[in-house]
Amino acid sequence: MKTIKKLTLSAAFLFITAFGMANKIDLRIVSDENSKKLVFRYDNITTDATLRFIDLQGNVIFSESLEDKTEYLKTFNLNSLETGTYFLEVEDAIKETEYTILVEDAHISIETKLEKNKPVFRKKGDMVYLNLLNLSKKEVEIKVIDNSDRVVFNQVFENTALIEKAFNFKNAHEGRYSIMVKNLNDRYYDYIIVD
Incomplete structure (x- = not known):
C-alpha cells in the first residue's frame, strides 16, 4: 500500500512539474535613446492564458487572451x-x-519577477481532485463550504511540497459547494453542484 501511495505521489509531482514548465515566458527590454520597448514572448503549449499590463493604481492598460496554443509575440512601446x-x-x-517594471525618463528596467503556483482542480463524476505544487512549503488551508456558508471540511497543511486531496460528493446533500484553497494571502476557489 505504501508503494502505491509513493508511486501515485511521484507521478502527480512529475505531472504537475511538467505541466507547469510547458508554457515558457521571455520578457526583454529593447531600449535606445529614442525608444523604450518591452518585448514579450510566450510559448503557450498547454493551456489558455491571460496577459495584462497594469499601472500602479490597478488600471488595466492592455489585456488580451492567449488562446492559440502557439507562440505569442507582443511589443509594448512604453x-x-x-x-x-x-x-x-x-x-x-x-x-x-x-x-514589476520601472519606467523612467531615460530607460526601463525589470525589477522583479514573482511566480505563484495555483491549485489544479479536476472533476470526475462525484469526485473533485485537488493538486497544488507548494515548493515554498508555506502553510496552506483547504476548506469545503456548503451553500449555507457552513464549513463541512477544513484541513491545514504545513511543510508540504505537494498537496493532494480528493473530495467525494457522492453522498453529499444537494446544493452548491465551494472548495477554497488559501495560500498566504491568495485564495482560490472551485465549485461543485450536487443534485
Whole structure:
C-alpha cells in the first residue's frame, strides 16, 4: 500500500512539474535613446492564458487572451507612459507570473519577477481532485463550504511540497459547494453542484 501511495505521489509531482514548465515566458527590454520597448514572448503549449499590463493604481492598460496554443509575440512601446511602476501579469490554469517594471525618463528596467503556483482542480463524476505544487512549503488551508456558508471540511497543511486531496460528493446533500484553497494571502476557489 505504501508503494502505491509513493508511486501515485511521484507521478502527480512529475505531472504537475511538467505541466507547469510547458508554457515558457521571455520578457526583454529593447531600449535606445529614442525608444523604450518591452518585448514579450510566450510559448503557450498547454493551456489558455491571460496577459495584462497594469499601472500602479490597478488600471488595466492592455489585456488580451492567449488562446492559440502557439507562440505569442507582443511589443509594448512604453515611450508615452509616465515615469512610474507598472506590472505585466500572465495567468494560466496553474500559474500566475508577475513582472514589476520601472519606467523612467531615460530607460526601463525589470525589477522583479514573482511566480505563484495555483491549485489544479479536476472533476470526475462525484469526485473533485485537488493538486497544488507548494515548493515554498508555506502553510496552506483547504476548506469545503456548503451553500449555507457552513464549513463541512477544513484541513491545514504545513511543510508540504505537494498537496493532494480528493473530495467525494457522492453522498453529499444537494446544493452548491465551494472548495477554497488559501495560500498566504491568495485564495482560490472551485465549485461543485450536487443534485
